Amino acid sequence: MSKNILVIAEAKEGELRNVSFEAIALGKTLSEGGEVVATICGEGDLNSMAEELIKYGADRAVTVANAELKTYTPEGFTQAYKAVIDQESPDGIVMGHTSIGKDVTPKLASQLETGLISDVTEVEEGDDGFVFTRPIYSGKAFEKKVVTEGITFVTIRPNNIAALEKDDSRSGDVSSLDVDVQNIRTIIKEVIRKTSEGVDLSEAKVIVAGGRAVKGPEGFEPLQELADELGGAVGASRAACDAGYCDYSLQIGQTGKVVTPDLYIACGISGAIQHLAGMSNSKVIVAINKDPESNIFSIADYGLVGDIFEIVPKLTEEIRNM
Ligand code: FAD
Numbered sequence: 453m454s455k456n457i458l459v460i461a462e463a464k465e466g467e468l469r470n471v472s473f474e475a476i477a478l479g480k481t482l483s484e485g486g487e488v489v490a491t492i493c494g495e496g497d498l499n500s501m502a503e504e505l506i507k508y509g510a511d512r513a514v515t516v517a518n519a520e521l522k523t524y525t526p527e528g529f530t531q532a533y534k535a536v537i538d539q540e541s542p543d544g545i546v547m548g549h550t551s552i553g554k555d556v557t558p559k560l561a562s563q564l565e566t567g568l569i570s571d572v573t574e575v576e577e578g579d580d581g582f583v584f585t586r587p588i589y590s591g592k593a594f595e596k597k598v599v600t601e602g603i604t605f606v607t608i609r610p611n612n613i614a615a616l617e618k619d620d621s622r623s624g625d626v627s628s629l630d631v632d633v634q635n636i637r638t639i640i641k642e643v644i645r646k647t648s649e650g651v652d653l654s655e656a657k658v659i660v661a662g663g664r665a666v667k668g669p670e671g672f673e674p675l676q677e678l679a680d681e682l683g684g685a686v687g688a689s690r691a692a693c694d695a696g697y698c699d700y701s702l703q704i705g706q707t708g709k710v711v712t713p714d715l716y717i718a719c720g721i722s723g724a725i726q727h728l729a730g731m732s733n734s735k736v737i738v739a740i741n742k743d744p745e746s747n748i749f750s751i752a753d754y755g756l757v758g759d760i761f762e763i764v765p766k767l768t769e770e771i772r773n774m
Contacts, residue, residue: 453484454483454484454485454486455482455483455484455486455542455543455544455604456483456486456487456488456489456540456541456542456543456544457479457480457482457483457486457487457488457489457542457543457544457545457546458479458489458490458491458536458537458540458542458544458545458546459472459475459476459479459488459489459490459491459505459510459545459546459547460475460490460491460533460536460545460546460547460553461475461476461490461491461492461501461505462492462547462548462550462552462553463492463494463501464652466501468492468501468504468505469548469550469610469652469655470610470611470615470655471548471549471550471608471610471611471655472490472492472505472508472548473505473508473509473615473616473618474548474608474610474611474612474613474614474615475546475547475548475608475613476488476490476505476508476509476510476546476615476616477508477509477613477614477615477616478546478572478575478606478608478613479509479510479544479546480509480616481575481582482544482546482575482582482604483544486543487511487512488509488510488511489510489511489512489513489514489540489542490502490505490506490510490512490513490514491513491514491515491516491533491536492505492513492515492516493515493516493517493518493521493529493532493533493536494516494517494521494522495517495518495519495521495522496517497517498515498516498517498628499515499626501515502514502515502626503623503626504618506622506623506624506626507618507619507620507622508615508616508618508619509616509619509622510624511624512624512625512626512627513624513625513626513627514536514539514540514626514627514628514629515626515627515628515629516532516535516536516628516629516630516631517628518532518630518631518633520633520636521633522640523640523643524552524640525636525637525638525640526555526556526559526638527633527635527636527637527638528633528636529552529556530556530559530560530563531631531633531634532631532633533556533560534560534563535629535631536629537560537564539629542603543603543604544603544604544605544606545560545603545604545605545606546606546607546608547606547607547608548607548608548610549570549571549572549607549608549609549610550610550654553607554570554607557570557605557607560605561605564603564605565602566602566603566605567599567602567605568605568606568607569584569586569597569599569604569605569606569607570586570606570607571586571587571607571608571609571710572584572585572586572606572607572608572609572612572613573585573586573587573594573608573609573612573613573712573733574612574613575613578598580598580600581598581599581600582598582599582604583596583597583598584596584597584598584599584606585597587609587733590706590725590726590728590729591728591729591732591733592729609710609712609733610654610655610712611655611657611711611712611713611714612712612733651679651683651684651685652685653685653686653687653701653702653704653709653711654709654710654711656684656685656711656713657683657684657713657714657715658679658682658683658684658685658713658714658715658716658717659679659684659685659686659687659704659711659713659715659716659717659731659734660675660676660678660679660682660684660685660686660687660717660719660764661675661686661687661688661689661704661716661717661718661719661721661731662675662686662687662688662689662692662697662698662719662720662721662760663688663689663691663692663718663719663720663721663722663727664689664691664692664695664720664721664722665719665720665721665741665742665760666692666697666719666720666760667697668697669696669697669698671697671761672686672688672697672698674760674761674764674765674768675719675764677765677768678717678764678767678768678771681768681771681772682715682771684713684715686698686702687702687703687704687709687711687731688702688703688704689703689704689705689721689722689724689727690703690705690707690708690726690727693708704727704730704731705724705726705727705728705729705730705731706725706726706727706729706730707726708730709730710729710730710731711730711731711734712731712733712734712735713734713735714734714735714736715734715735715736715738716731716734716736716737716738717738717739717740718731718737718738718739718740718741718748718752719740719760719764720740720741720742720760721739721741721748722741722743722746722747722748723739723746723747723748723749723750723751724747728751732751736753736754737751737752737753737754738752738753738754738755738756739752739754739755739756740755740756740758740760740763740764741755741756741757741760742757742758742759742760743757744757
């Protein structure tokens with residue numbers, strides 16, 4: 453039976469996040485031929501983003517533009533999304549498992565009095581409907597869930613569900629919804645960027661991560677060069693962050709970001725369980741470590757035993773000359 457699915461899209465500094473396109477792809481699957489509506493909230497003219505969502509597979513889009521939605525606030529965005537949900541009455545809702553997705557979806561689920569399956573990495577058809585897989589216990593086990601009643605409300609981990617090809621010939625209706633956003637108790641006075649410009653760590657296809665072995669902020673420079681050469685981002689272990697070699701916004705792991713790039717290059721990282729919790733689902737893992745007994749090699753697809761300060765620049769050079 454076909455279903456109507458609402459995809460809650462997200463933008464960062466005027467650019468749609470890739471996970472929004474991945475959510476549309478899942479929305480298409482869940483709709484079983486029904487309608488996929490994408491919504492985008494923010495300030496100003498959101499039409500070009502709405503049209504892009506349609507090019508990635510949404511049938512139509514609903515924008516909610518309001519000066520109060522310039523930056524994310526839990527109250528403002530919850531009200532905006534709830535208004536769209538009330539208007540559309542979807543059978544299912546899909547959103548990215550991003551910082552905003554993690555914050556806003558439990559609030560919406562409680563208002564809708566429905567369940568929420570968060571951090572989904574895989575979806576397949578089962579005898580009783582779609583089966584949603586999500587990692588639990590820091591990625592040491594996987595849980596499979598089926599929705600038996602109510603709205604199918606899921607958040608998806610970025611980089612796990614393939615987006616559809618962009619089709620520039622697609623068009624669809626873009627409508628706007630006026631929402632009287634009220635009672636915002638949070639005032640964002642200033643946004644201070646901690647991460648460098650460029651590829652967003654949580655959506656990066658390639659991550660070059662450094663551990664305690666980088667020995668200092670300058671030790672990240674060769675890693676950044678390799679990441680730049682591969683069009684990727686730099687990440688770090690907690691030990692590297694704790695030592696002050698880099699900002700905590702780069703931390704990957706149980707208490708940092710959870711990432712699933714196509715390629716993860718771990719440089720001088722021992723592979724503590726708390727680090728693995730944030731990256732073990734990466735598609736290909738390359739480990740560079742001078743200790744052949746290091747635990748990181750137990751999950752690596754390719755291992756290089758040696759000094760990162762020798763190997764990383766050589767790798768960069770080789771890739772540059774390819
Ligand atoms: P180390 O364990 O010190 O490993 C350094 C590695 O570098 C070693 O394997 C060594 O052989 C290798 N090495 C040294 N020099 C070189 C060189 N020149 N060339 C090549 N290899 C070299 N950690 C996280 O990363 N993320 C988290 O989110 C996180 N959350 C935590 C939450 C809790 C509650 C706790 C208790 C811990 C958490 N940790 C987390 C910390 C975690 O347990 C480890 O301490 C940390 O991951 C170790 O970082 P590391 O691998 O960089 O350092």
